[in-house]
Amino acid sequence: MRNELMSIMARQTATKKQEASNPTVILESFLPYRLNVLASLTSNALAQIYAERFGLSIPAWRVVATLGQYENRTARDIAAHGVMHKSTVSRAVASLEQRGLIARRSNKDDRREELLELTAEGREIYEALAPEALAFEERFVSVLTEEEQKLLVSLVDRLSGHARQLAPEGEVEG
Amino acid sequence: MRNELMSIMARQTATKKQEASNPTVILESFLPYRLNVLASLTSNALAQIYAERFGLSIPAWRVVATLGQYENRTARDIAAHGVMHKSTVSRAVASLEQRGLIARRSNKDDRREELLELTAEGREIYEALAPEALAFEERFVSVLTEEEQKLLVSLVDRLSGHARQLAPEGEVEG
């Protein structure tokens, strides 16, 4: 069962021979690398949809997607959930507001934070975008069985939870 | 079994109610999103190791890691394998060469491409880095059983292979 990545790299079978004292990172099975590569592949592909068709950056799409699913949420929530820097979210929010796709109303109980929500126009875009995103995902995961898909999500869940714990408190969202 | 991500977002159980005509992307089970978040978490954590301790950027680390595993490879190979833009790799290679960590020799058979390899100093850094990277990975995946780890890699394999096919030819590496 030949796989793609091997075929790219392994012109000869020229993998460095392993000496006991010199551990080698095998990129093909090194999860941080593999996960990043896979994430890039999916990001790039998905980004085409919402960039070309709707003029949204990745952070902007995430804000819209979050507010599409949760009626309202703060910038901080969105940043933490998506492991984005707060300045990234701030700028995405600013541009979406300027385009009239989202609105902010400051929370009476804590006037530092502002609750964000989609405008009617914003929701229109979301409702155009969501089916495309779901269709993309479906194509993307179609190589896996239903069971495998669920399994994958649960593995990713557990890894993400664990990774968040490993990350020192402040480091993730700046 | 409460999970981390839910606890961040689900203050109330305020998920938008689903109407038949308005599909909603559930971010918690939307794989492109989840994979990117997980990749960010691991990248950020790993990056601390090779940035702070060895002054390497992510692309630079990838070049070093590739040449540590495969004796020599071209910039193009490295870019394609890691789904990086060729200009990103070009600059990483330039800086590594300037620091004396890698060397290039142009291929006699095709003088457009240059084979890259670690210098002695480069290999020293690799050999210091590799065990740390492996130790990090071990901690990272320690929430999974051995079987689950293998399973995950194989799922990622299949998804990556499939995603590479979906990506229009030129789009991935510019």
Next chain:
DNA sequence: ATCAACTCGTTGCGCATGCAACCAATATGC
């Protein structure tokens, strides 16, 4: 009530990134 510590969000700055144009070398068509 006051002051320090903390939090949400914004912004100036420097740097890295992707894009597109480019050069040199090779491959392809005629």
Next chain:
DNA sequence: GCATATTGGTTGCATGCGCAACGAGTTGAT
């Protein structure tokens, strides 16, 4: 053989990013 297309790699440019500093609001201690 010659012109054209393609490929590996570099670079100028504009954009986006993370960082760190900041303002405004809140919390907690005294």
